[in-house]
Amino acid sequence: MSEKISGAEMFVKSLEKEGVEVIFGYPGGTVLPIYDKLYDANFKHVLPHHEQGGIHAADGYARSTGRVGVTIATSGPGATNLVTGLATAYMDSVPLVAFTGQVPSHMLGTDAFQEADITGISMPITKHNYLVKDVKELPRIIKEAFHIAQTGRPGPVLVDIPKDMMVLEAEFSYPEKVDLRGYKPNYEGHPLQIKTAAQKINQAEKPVFYAGGGVIISNASQELRELAEKAKIPVTTTLTGLGSFDEHNELSLGMLGMHGSTEANMAISNADLIIAVGCRFDDRVTGKLEEFAPEAEIIHIDIDPAEVGKRVSIDVPIVGDVKSILQDLEEKVNAKKNNGWGKKIKEWQEMDCRQCEDVGEQGRLSPRPIIEEIDRLTSGDAYIVTEVGQHQMWAAQFFKYNRPRQFITSGGLGTMGYGFPASIGVQVGNEDEEVFLLAGEGSLQMNIQELATVAKNDLPVKIIIFNNHYLGMVRQWQEMFMDKRYSSTCMSKTIDCPPHCSSPGEDCPEMVPDFVKLAAAYGIKAEIITEPEEIKPALKRARAEEGPYLLDFQIEVEENVFPMVPPGGSLYEMILEEESQ
Amino acid sequence: MKHTVAVKVANEAGVLARIASLFSRRGFNIESLSVGQTEREDVSRITLVVCGNKKDLEQLEKQLNKQVIVYKVSNITNDPAVNRSMALIKVKANYSTRSEIIQIVDVFRGEIVDVANDSVMVEVTGDEGKINAMEELLDPYGIIELVRTGKIAMTRGKK
DSSP states (O other): OOOEEEHHHHHHHHHHHTTOOEEEEOOOGGGHHHHHHHTTOSSEEEOOSSHHHHHHHHHHHHHHHSSOEEEEEOSTHHHHTTHHHHHHHHHTTOOEEEEEEEOOGGGTTSOOTTOOOHHHHHGGGSSEEEEOOOGGGHHHHHHHHHHHHHSSSOOEEEEEEEHHHHHSEEEOOOOSOOOOTTOOOOOSOOHHHHHHHHHHHHHOSSEEEEEOHHHHHTTOHHHHHHHHHHHTOOEEEOTTTTTSSOTTSTTEEEEOSTTOOHHHHHHHHHOSEEEEESOOOOHHHHSSGGGSSTTOEEEEEESOGGGTTSSSOOSEEEESOHHHHHHHHHHHSOOOSOOTTTTHHHHHHHTOOOOOOSBOTTSSBOHHHHHHHHHHHTTTOSEEEEOSSHHHHHHHHHSOOOSTTOEEOOOSSOOTTOHHHHHHHHHHHSTTSOEEEEEEHHHHGGGGGGHHHHHHTTOOOEEEEEEOSBOHHHHHHHHHHSTTOOTTOBSSOOTTSOSOOOOOOTTSOOOSSOHHHHHHHTTOEEEEEOOGGGHHHHHHHHHHOSSOEEEEEEBOTTOOOOSBOOTTOOGGGOBOSGGGO | OEEEEEEEEEOSTTHHHHHHHHHHHHTOEEEEEEEEEOSSTTEEEEEEEEEOOHHHHHHHHHHHHHSTTEEEEEEOTTSOEEEEEEEEEEEEOOTTTHHHHHHHHHHTTOEEEEEOSSEEEEEEEEOHHHHHHHHHHHGGGOEEEEEEOOOEEEESTTO
């Protein structure tokens, strides 16, 4: 009979068995017994400065490494601060295990101090969750949580542990295997469906791949490339699919959807066959659903049966692991020298009209050269992490991604405040790699407290602010669809400004905060950049710095993201540039 | 169209909350739901009656199947099956009407389970149509209170 150990010790041992190398966690009353054991644990603990920062960091770690991200928070407010992070990870299928402390079992349901029903709250935004009711079950639950998080379609799993479960003792044995009666993901595609799909691909004249984040999650980039190159099929990717297909490849069409490239959206709209891989026909991708790919038959490959046929009816559904299905398809698909697209895609590419100027109309910086300079200086190899908004779309459009897991962004939930903490997780998981955070001044301030985490851990994240003094994407919609009524989107606006103002200009108040001074308060080097000729030298200085560095680029105030499919519009009805409105 | 869906789930705390939360957030329209233990102590069975078209039902079944605590989902709408629900009906009854009511109940193979001075309580089991018919016939006497269970169903024969 083995020795009895406490639940807190079991927790540490179980995580060691899972090969966890780092956890992002924030202590508190109900997790004290676990924190006492973490004090001597063999894996690393990173302390964020808000639980939301912790879970986004675990998410960034998971997306960039492909491993399970682990976070821990205390009960009540600690647990509720995880909610946005769980929803973010759930939407983008990120493998996370979140542990929360809970009030002791005998106090559950009594509105005890710092009690919140986090299993109830997180039910719709987790793949599964647990409330530990018997310390003997803790190892099995942890084993299952890690299994569920990373198999099938990955997602976040929450384990709520009452404080007494950390103190009570039991014999510890970590299960080798998981047997869940109600959870058996299917990995193999149906052979008949694969055969039908291969026939359709062989017959198609104008096929297009529409690749999503599932290609990255399934580690299927190589299979996608081999199949696309063999059958000469152009590839467009979703926002979360960026990097699944090298954008330098001549078959790459870039991103599709609301802010997708002209060639991607036109190819989808004119295709006779869409091969949708690891994606879910999000409304930002499809535009007006009835007019999405009007002439095409659709093959949909995904591991989640519930995604197949959810929004679009599918001609050839194939449920299973993207990687193995693409391998099977490759054997059955004929090699082609060219496809029926001819010069069409080239013509659409030439319609590209996206801002190439160094300076905008107001003499402030244009975002495109900044992103292209980062691409050039890092030979396209840096990790690019973004917040949410205009800068996110520019990052998607102007950086040429060459490998999976390189572009880290909150796609489905569109979480402002995600990027900065996520960049911490990316840097922790990839110590020797360059990590650039591309942020708006709005999003960055949603988790600005993480400057302390970056500073104290000397994480060399390069923070690049695209500062237009506006919540730019919302302002763009107000400009285009609401008569320039800039309601609550101006970041410089003070109590002394007129209540209505649609004309930002020289007399506007200085924006707070002064990011350079703010960074200095944390001991982080920073510069404000206003001149185009300063872009390159400033980026070089940032890269040369061994620690973190912040660059506050003052960009054009009323710059917009184009092309744009207006909300509810069809993909082929893109607004290409300012003048054409 | 109405569908009957049988769902085998883990018999543990929180399962009904998970299913209810799923229906509410995905906008599925549940007409009735009944849940109880099965021949196995660790398995419960939920019988759902839901309204929707073929596509809605397909999504509902797939979303249910995604739940870790769901073991099996079967749409048994078109299978030969025994469908049952039960109703308790309290009807006004006096000296002159009581025997008529008892006759009606007998015809429906229901039972009088309680008799008071001015009312009787009727228990009736059967498919939806039978219970509706019973309700209609008792209505003229004055229904004081009525409670119905959700439907339970089982396919006939081997299936």
